[in-house]
Amino acid sequence: MVNLKHKLVSALLMTASTLVCAQERLTVRDSWTPSGLQAGWHWGLEKGVFSKAGLNLAYEDGNGSTTTVQLVGSGQFDVGYADLSVMAVARGKRVPVVSIGGLINKTSLGVFVPKGSGIKDIKGLEGKEVIYTASSFEGPFIDPLLAAGGTSREKVNMVSVDASAKISTYNAGRGAGMVTSIPFGMPYIARARPSDFILFADYGFVLPSYGLVVREDTLKNKRPALQRLAKAFFQSWTAIVEGGEPAIAEAADIMIKRRPDAKLDREQTMSSIREHIKYFRTANTMGKPLGIQSEEDWKMVIKSLETAKLIPAGSTPQQYFTNDLVTAQ
Numbered sequence: 001m002v003n004l005k006h007k008l009v010s011a012l013l014m015t016a017s018t019l020v021c022a023q024e025r026l027t028v029r030d031s032w033t034p035s036g037l038q039a040g041w042h043w044g045l046e047k048g049v050f051s052k053a054g055l056n057l058a059y060e061d062g063n064g065s066t067t068t069v070q071l072v073g074s075g076q077f078d079v080g081y082a083d084l085s086v087m088a089v090a091r092g093k094r095v096p097v098v099s100i101g102g103l104i105n106k107t108s109l110g111v112f113v114p115k116g117s118g119i120k121d122i123k124g125l126e127g128k129e130v131i132y133t134a135s136s137f138e139g140p141f142i143d144p145l146l147a148a149g150g151t152s153r154e155k156v157n158m159v160s161v162d163a164s165a166k167i168s169t170y171n172a173g174r175g176a177g178m179v180t181s182i183p184f185g186m187p188y189i190a191r192a193r194p195s196d197f198i199l200f201a202d203y204g205f206v207l208p209s210y211g212l213v214v215r216e217d218t219l220k221n222k223r224p225a226l227q228r229l230a231k232a233f234f235q236s237w238t239a240i241v242e243g244g245e246p247a248i249a250e251a252a253d254i255m256i257k258r259r260p261d262a263k264l265d266r267e268q269t270m271s272s273i274r275e276h277i278k279y280f281r282t283a284n285t286m287g288k289p290l291g292i293q294s295e296e297d298w299k300m301v302i303k304s305l306e307t308a309k310l311i312p313a314g315s316t317p318q319q320y321f322t323n324d325l326v327t328a329q
Contacts, residue, residue, distance in 0.1 A: 023056040024225045029077040030061050031068040034259045035184065036272025037210060039251040040103070041081070044236035046254045053228040064163070065137065072213055073097050078222065079229065080213040086137055087213045088301065088320050092311030096216045099321040101230045101291035103237065104209035106279040107201040109138055110182040115194045117176060122149025122198060125156045128176035131169055134160040138179045141205060144308045148203040181209065183275035187268040205307075206300035208293070209279065219322075227325045234291040234326065241277055241290075248273050291326040 030038060041059055044050050050057045062068045065083035072080035073095040080087075084099050091097055111130065113119040119128075122145060132138055139160075146152050161169050167185055170178040171192035178185070182197050189195055200207065212230060219226060240247045252269040255262075284294035298317035305311040 023051065023054050024222075025056040025058060026078045026222070026225055026229055028057060028059045028079045028081065028229075029068045029071055030059065031065040031080065031082040031210075032063070033061050034255055034262045034264060036187070036252075036269055036274070037104075037184065037276050038081075039240055039255060039269075039273050040233055040237040042255045042258050043240055043251050044232050046258060047236070049232045049236050050229070053232040055225065055228055055232065057229075066135075069095070069097060069213060072215060075215060075218075078214065078218055079226070081210060082213050083137055084208040084211045084213070084321075085301065085305070087211075088305055089310045091320060092305070092315065097213050098216055098219065098319075099211045099293065100214055100219065100226060100325045101234060102208055102211040102285075102293040102321070103234075103291070104183075104211070104276065104279045105282045105285050105293060105297060106209075107199065107205060107207045108181040108183050108209045108279045109141070109179070109200040109205070109207055110197045112170065112178045112180065112182070112185060112189060112195040112197050113176065115196055117196075119176065119196075119198075122146060122203065123151050125149075125177055126151050127155065127157075129157045129159055129174070130177040130179065131159055131161055131166055131175040132179035133163045133166055136163050140308050140310055141200065141207075142179070145200060145203055145205065148205075183279050184272070186275045187271035190271070205304045206297065207304055208297065208301060211293070223325070227328055230291060230325045234289070237280075238290050240273065241280075289326060292323055293321045 045057065045059065065086040068080040068082040069086050069090045071077050073090060084102060087097050087099055119125060132142060142158060143153060146156060159175065166178060166180060167188050169175065171189055182199070212233065214226060240251050248270050251273055252266050255269055256264050256266060280290065282294060282297050284296050285292050295317045298320055302311065302315045302317065306313055
């Protein structure tokens with residue numbers, strides 16, 4: 001009887017070992033430190049969604065979309081979780097990267113302005129100080145945005161600060177405006193400096209935000225694994241969205257547990273998740289599975305990037321994204 005038990009235990013251990021070995025390893029580089037934007041990764045890792053998909057995921061935080069796209073483009077990571085507009089700019093410079101799934105498809109860039117300031121549009125910023133980060137993605141769009149709003153840099157005092165200090169600078173009362181991602185910034189300024197916002201999209205700039213970025217050769221060589229990754233990632237986010245407030249609260253708790261050093265505020269993290277969900281879909285992706293990107297949206301993205309002279313003229317949507325891994329599920 002004892003021998004039989006030993007044999008059963010040994011068989012179970014061997015089976016478990018075989019399953020672990022059978023999992024395919026993928027390296028994933030995020031583009032920032034934990035916020036609500038990262039909830040899908042932590043949900044999927046905590047609940048075993050990725051491991052059940054046969055993946056051994058090596059996931060790490062990042063320090064900016066530009067760096068993440070560069071690291072993926074140079075082959076140092078299999079997958080990047082990054083701003084897709086940054087990916088498109090890199091591709092315009094012949095970096096062989098492509099998007100395999102879009103999460104934040106709606107333009108999220110905007111300008112926060114204090115409530116009660118009376119500033120309603122871009123022209124209303126004339127004669128005032130506006131905080132931004134020249135080295136961040138918004139940098140090249142400042143002049144085109146001001147021009148579209150009927151003004152110019154000569155009439156608006158644009159002050160560049162480090163990305164890590166931007167929100168704290170604005171919250172301290174400096175500036176009559178701050179340029180950043182609206183869903184990212186909202187939870188962190190709501191208490192300190194209640195604000196309204198002006199969207200870049202209202203001035204014709206269509207710029208997708210976060211999604212999954214890979215090299216073309218990685219897509220070719222690891223396609224089945226990447227398909228499982230995309231499925232698991234968007235399943236995780238779908239579970240959070242469909243689970244409503246209880247799932248949002250659980251997702252925040254998971255992140256706090258998994259990243260204790262980040263000292264995340266629970267309410268701010270929940271708010272961040274809610275705010276980002278609002279930007280998941282455009283009119284062209286409404287009602288479609290999460291992760292789907294729109295050719296029509298990408299036509300407008302290309303126009304915006306060409307206007308800012310960030311990509312060569314003559315691009316086509318098919319050069320920047322594929323829905324194959326999402327629709328194949």
